[in-house]
Amino acid sequence: MSQNSIVDGNFLADMNRNKLFNIRLSHIVKPLCVSSVGILFFLIIWQSAANRIETSLGQFPGPMQVWEQSLNLVDDYQREREREAAFYVRQSERNAERLAENPDTEIRERMYTGQATFPGQIVTSLYTVGFGFFLASIIAIPLGIICGLSENFYIAINPIIQIFKPVSPLAWLPLVTMMVSALYVSDDPMFDKSFLNSAFTVALCSLWPTVINTTLGVASIDRDLINVSRVIQLSTWKHVQKIVLPSAVPVIFTGLRLSLATGWMVLIAAEMLAQNPGLGKFIWDEFQNGSSDSLGRIMVAVVVIGFIGFLLDQMMLALQRRFSWDKQTIVR
Amino acid sequence: MQKFLELSNIGIEFSTDSGVYRALTDVVLKIDQGEFITLIGHSGCGKSTVLNIVAGLLQATEGGVILSGREVTSPGPDRAVVFQNHALLPWMTVYENVELAVKQVFKGSKSKIEIEQWSMHNLELVHMQHVHYKMPHELSGGMKQRVGIARCLAMQPKVLLMDEPFGALDALTRAHLQDSLMEIQKDLNNTVIMITHDVDEAVLLSDRIVMMTNGPAATIGEVAVVDLPRPRDRVQLADDPHYTQIRQQVLSFLYDKQKLPSISPKSQQQDNSVKIAAPKVA
Ligand SMILES: Nc1ncnc2c1ncn2[C@@H]1O[C@H](COP(=O)(O)OP(=O)(O)O)[C@@H](O)[C@H]1O
Ligand SMILES: [Mg+2]
Numbered sequence: 167m168s169q170n171s172i173v174d175g176n177f178l179a180d181m182n183r184n185k186l187f188n189i190r191l192s193h194i195v196k197p198l199c200v201s202s203v204g205i206l207f208f209l210i211i212w213q214s215a216a217n218r219i220e221t222s223l224g225q226f227p228g229p230m231q232v233w234e235q236s237l238n239l240v241d242d243y244q245r246e247r248e249r250e251a252a253f254y255v256r257q258s259e260r261n262a263e264r265l266a267e268n269p270d271t272e273i274r275e276r277m278y279t280g281q282a283t284f285p286g287q288i289v290t291s292l293y294t295v296g297f298g299f300f301l302a303s304i305i306a307i308p309l310g311i312i313c314g315l316s317e318n319f320y321i322a323i324n325p326i327i328q329i330f331k332p333v334s335p336l337a338w339l340p341l342v343t344m345m346v347s348a349l350y351v352s353d354d355p356m357f358d359k360s361f362l363n364s365a366f367t368v369a370l371c372s373l374w375p376t377v378i379n380t381t382l383g384v385a386s387i388d389r390d391l392i393n394v395s396r397v398i399q400l401s402t403w404k405h406v407q408k409i410v411l412p413s414a415v416p417v418i419f420t421g422l423r424l425s426l427a428t429g430w431m432v433l434i435a436a437e438m439l440a441q442n443p444g445l446g447k448f449i450w451d452e453f454q455n456g457s458s459d460s461l462g463r464i465m466v467a468v469v470v471i472g473f474i475g476f477l478l479d480q481m482m483l484a485l486q487r488r489f490s491w492d493k494q495t496i497v498r
Numbered sequence: 499m500q501k502f503l504e505l506s507n508i509g510i511e512f513s514t515d516s517g518v519y520r521a522l523t524d525v526v527l528k529i530d531q532g533e534f535i536t537l538i539g540h541s542g543c544g545k546s547t548v549l550n551i552v553a554g555l556l557q558a559t560e561g562g563v564i565l566s567g568r569e570v571t572s573p574g575p576d577r578a579v580v581f582q583n584h585a586l587l588p589w590m591t592v593y594e595n596v597e598l599a600v601k602q603v604f605k606g607s608k609s610k611i612e613i614e615q616w617s618m619h620n621l622e623l624v625h626m627q628h629v630h631y632k633m634p635h636e637l638s639g640g641m642k643q644r645v646g647i648a649r650c651l652a653m654q655p656k657v658l659l660m661d662e663p664f665g666a667l668d669a670l671t672r673a674h675l676q677d678s679l680m681e682i683q684k685d686l687n688n689t690v691i692m693i694t695h696d697v698d699e700a701v702l703l704s705d706r707i708v709m710m711t712n713g714p715a716a717t718i719g720e721v722a723v724v725d726l727p728r729p730r731d732r733v734q735l736a737d738d739p740h741y742t743q744i745r746q747q748v749l750s751f752l753y754d755k756q757k758l759p760s761i762s763p764k765s766q767q768q769d770n771s772v773k774i775a776a777p778k779v780a
Binding site for chain 2: 393408
């Protein structure tokens with residue numbers, strides 16, 4: 167009798183485990199299948215539509231052409247790397263020769279200045295958006311905190327925020343360019359001017375979501391927590407550090423995510439218009455090239471821009487998960 | 499002779515969208531050191547307002563509060579407040595929540611080790627030392643409230659102010675916390691002002707029950723002295739005729755003399771209306 171029930175128990179447990187496993191598997195497999203089907207359909211429709219569209223630069227790129235061009239871009243990159251390596255080899259050989267002739271010659275190491283490659287443009291863009299976003303954050307978070315703490319300050323500054331918020335990066339760009347060339351004069355500049363132009367434009371445009379969300383987060387702190395702070399008489403600085411900031415962190419992160427997404431979008435436009443290095447310039451150059459491969463290459467850039475945007479957002483989400491105490495209201 | 503804590507002719511007006519609202523008039527109360535006072539009254543009558551004025555979180559329009567000879571003008575740790583919803587900082591552990599208050603109140607006068615010991619000691623008082631490493635969201639409602647009480651006790655306040663501290667808890671948990679509170683108060687002889695909407699709780703815990711009239715312009719209607727001997731035991735008290743009599747006095751004040759406030763949109767919003775306890779059969 168007791169033997170029986172043990173067996174039954176094990177059997178039940180096994181069955182449950184199997185069921186659980188199946189449920190978990192179906193949670194992963196099902197969405198994967200469904201989205202694969204979705205993507206496949208999209209690719210088919212894209213290809214067949216692309217086949218029908220003739221432009222002055224040839225056929226509109228479909229998935230096949232995009233694939234081809236991305237392989238080409240990787241080839242270009244590798245060729246460029248080989249050239250670079252060859253350059254350095256030649257340089258060191260030449261230097262060695264010169265040293266052999268005359269041991270007192272001053273050896274100059276030159277940097278290789280080849281063509282910008284596609285991966286190189288990606289790195290430049292990431293670097294620029296990172297810097298612009300960083301600038302925006304260190305201005306926006308403190309500004310938002312002050313706005314959230316002081317209603318009067320908020321009322322004073324809100325109209326300005328509301329007016330600057332909808333301004334397109336293209337409107338800022340000429341002003342930023344002129345400002346940078348007027349104010350950033352140095353013989354040995356740490357940054358390129360074009361880099362600063364893009365970064366400042368990104369910063370100006372990605373400021374607002376963080377300002378607005380930080381303000382919201384700070385202004386909506388639980389009244390009880392503020393009262394606790396008043397009862398134990400925290401100084402203003404401690405109050406911000408111990409109560410305000412941690413309490414607003416989840417909302418601040420929501421703002422930062424929006425800011426980074428905005429910044430990434432703005433960056434491409436800024437690079438295109440201002441001829442700053444980066445993915446935007448890559449697209450513009452290809453467009454100006456007007457070869458039969460150009461549209462395919464531009465489409466590669468479009469897909470890559472999309473992927474990077476997605477990855478940046480996932481990165482922010484991971485950071486938010488890591489630093490936010492509020493595990494319940496994590497957004498997707 | 500001046501009392502330990504005096505509320506002298508307190509009145510307060512709030513400016514609202516629909517004009518000035520007078521919440522309190524002429525609230526007079528004198529409290530001895532070590533006394534346990536409960537405030538009871540219908541929801542929305544102004545109990546929290548009285549407590550917040552004593553805490554210094556609100557400024558009275560007329561009159562004022564005098565605590566051991568000094569007028570109260572701003573909040574401070576000598577008037578610690580236990581809030582209805584624990585008000586623990588959700589990003590700090592139980593220990594850190596208490597420690598934050600201890601550090602702030604005793605900075606300069608306690609060493610690092612003393613701060614640590616004192617924080618743990620106060621968690622022990624409420625039997626929460628074993629969860630010191632947990633985050634508030636990992637605790638039950640009753641446990642959170644215990645930690646909130648520990649944080650206040652750790653400030654060594656002159657007066658402990660409690661705004662419906664057990665209102666959100668189930669009956670059994672509430673009974674446990676009431677017992678703990680009585681025990682602590684016996685040992686530390688704290689002066690306590692506590693708001694409750696539970697008549698039994700009021701009679702069990704208090705030295706005096708202060709009953710408030712309905713607003714607007716609420717004030718103190720009656721004061722019942724609870725001269726039941728301590729320590730009190732809830733089971734024995736149930737049969738005590740004197741206990742029943744005091745309970746009756748409070749109930750008749752609330753339901754005969756003060757009636758429930760007529761249903762207006764404002765009072766509908768308040769969910770914590772006075773509990774109507776079924777009369778116990780002795
Ligand atoms: N800051 C405020 N502004 C306007 N009215 C308020 C404010 N605080 C409280 N009141 C009003 O004062 C009355 C008493 O409130 P409260 O003290 O919270 O009541 P209780 O705690 O007894 O339920 C209520 O009618 C409430 O609407
Ligand atoms: Mg209240």
